[in-house]
Amino acid sequence: MSLRHALLGLLAEEPASGYDLTGKFARALQRYAWHAKHNQIYPELTRLAGEGLVAVVAEGARGRRTYAITDTGRAELRNWMLHPPDVFVVRNEFVLRMFLLSTLDPDEARALLRPVAEESARELATLRESIDRADATAPPTAAPELSRLVAEYGLRSFQTMHDWALWALDRIDQADGRREP
Amino acid sequence: MSLRHALLGLLAEEPASGYDLTGKFARALQRYAWHAKHNQIYPELTRLAGEGLVAVVAEGARGRRTYAITDTGRAELRNWMLHPPDVFVVRNEFVLRMFLLSTLDPDEARALLRPVAEESARELATLRESIDRADATAPPTAAPELSRLVAEYGLRSFQTMHDWALWALDRIDQADGRREP
DNA sequence: TATCGACAGGTAGAAAGTGACATGTCGAGA
DNA sequence: TCTCGACATGTCACTTTCTACCTGTCGATA
Numbered sequence: 391m392s393l394r395h396a397l398l399g400l401l402a403e404e405p406a407s408g409y410d411l412t413g414k415f416a417r418a419l420q421r422y423a424w425h426a427k428h429n430q431i432y433p434e435l436t437r438l439a440g441e442g443l444v445a446v447v448a449e450g451a452r453g454r455r456t457y458a459i460t461d462t463g464r465a466e467l468r469n470w471m472l473h474p475p476d477v478f479v480v481r482n483e484f485v486l487r488m489f490l491l492s493t494l495d496p497d498e499a500r501a502l503l504r505p506v507a508e509e510s511a512r513e514l515a516t517l518r519e520s521i522d523r524a525d526a527t528a529p530p531t532a533a534p535e536l537s538r539l540v541a542e543y544g545l546r547s548f549q550t551m552h553d554w555a556l557w558a559l560d561r562i563d564q565a566d567g568r569r570e571p
Numbered sequence: 572m573s574l575r576h577a578l579l580g581l582l583a584e585e586p587a588s589g590y591d592l593t594g595k596f597a598r599a600l601q602r603y604a605w606h607a608k609h610n611q612i613y614p615e616l617t618r619l620a621g622e623g624l625v626a627v628v629a630e631g632a633r634g635r636r637t638y639a640i641t642d643t644g645r646a647e648l649r650n651w652m653l654h655p656p657d658v659f660v661v662r663n664e665f666v667l668r669m670f671l672l673s674t675l676d677p678d679e680a681r682a683l684l685r686p687v688a689e690e691s692a693r694e695l696a697t698l699r700e701s702i703d704r705a706d707a708t709a710p711p712t713a714a715p716e717l718s719r720l721v722a723e724y725g726l727r728s729f730q731t732m733h734d735w736a737l738w739a740l741d742r743i744d745q746a747d748g749r750r751e752p
Numbered sequence: 753t754a755t756c757g758a759c760a761g762g763t764a765g766a767a768a769g770t771g772a773c774a775t776g777t778c779g780a781g782a
Numbered sequence: 783t784c785t786c787g788a789c790a791t792g793t794c795a796c797t798t799t800c801t802a803c804c805t806g807t808c809g810a811t812a
Binding site: 424 | 573583599603605606648652654659661662664666670675677679714720723724728734738743
Binding site: 407409412428432433450451452453454455467509 | 762
């Protein structure tokens with residue numbers, strides 16, 4: 391039931407169409423939190439509308455339908471947020487591959503870790519940029535800004551991944567008894 | 572196709588039964604990398620055996636069947652490891668909830684973050700303990716020890732989560748203009 | 753005016769994953 | 783000897799997700 395709550399969460403901030411939501415998933419949630427594409431999003435929106443958790447509030451060009459969260463939907467989202475399960479289901483193919491690193495030999499492990507170090511650095515830079523941009527545009531009456539919190543989490547996570555990849559590469563080099571360029 | 576590669580990866584280290592593998596998932600992979608329970612594992616093992624990627628190498632009491640990876644299986648695993656996709660599919664309900672934190676008010680956010688700070692500290696301690704235990708039992712001819720790498724990643728990730736949760740709590744307190752106990 | 757890319761919405765069939773149920777064995781301790 | 787917990791393996795119906803396909807509109811630029 392996570393997809394529907396992700397959608398309710400996005401709609402709680404502002405009304406949006408299925409197309410908008412697909413974009414938000416691709417830009418914000420896809421990489422770290424929850425993966426979903428339009429073929430899952432459209433049917434789920436229809437279902438949510440059928441259950442009265444969201445409603446169509448506008449229709450525009452090209453068949454565009456803008457959805458907004460309803461009071462029922464907001465109550466459902468709040469209830470879900472306030473009652474986290476004891477264990478979270480996690481599926482992360484990246485971490486799985488790191489777990490299975492030990493099935494490779496040192497050279498192969500190095501070859502996998504190098505792109506990790508590079509990409510985490512790139513993601514880190516991108517995220518920092520978008521945070522800085524958001525901070526600059528910040529409203530003068532800076533509210534608690536809870537949305538800044540998860541951005542910081544992402545920042546720190548990528549920093550951790552980057553530092554770790556460099557450490558791991560170094561450690562393999564040392565164990566291998568040589569210094570690789 | 573991640574489940575089958577997770578199983579192949581575990582069997583690449585040593586032969587095991589479905590029951591053993593279920594335990595390994597529960598202890599090692601479940602929390603950070605890949606969630607799977609016995610009702611998925613048993614059928615997948617049968618399928619893998621049917622395709623010749625694993626084979627039954629022993630039968631014991633209580634219908635126990637010990638599987639080992641075959642050469643074909645090892646080749647498949649290696650191929651999968653050496654060809655990571657451009658984007659990894661991630662589904663992490665915890666991170667999703669942190670994304671949606673901004674739909675709550677500061678008090679509620681605090682209530683969610685406090686257990687995060689506590690549990691990450693506990694997980695951190697547990698992991699550090701098991702690493703120390705493994706280091707102590709380490710073979711004298713310490714090989715590159717690639718399996719130590721992912722443990723370190725877990726350690727750093729939990730440390731990051733813990734530090735972040737404390738930072739976030741503090742930031743909410745400050746924005747709220749008071750110091751919460 | 754033709755074309756193309758972003759906008760906008762979908763469906764169908766297959767695969768993966770979930771929750772609940774079902775069955776039986778072996779060894780240790782009361 | 784009885785009971786109980788760990789060992790051990792499954793099935794089935796249902797939900798969720800994935801892959802691949804389909805349809806059409808609007809605006810800008812060639």
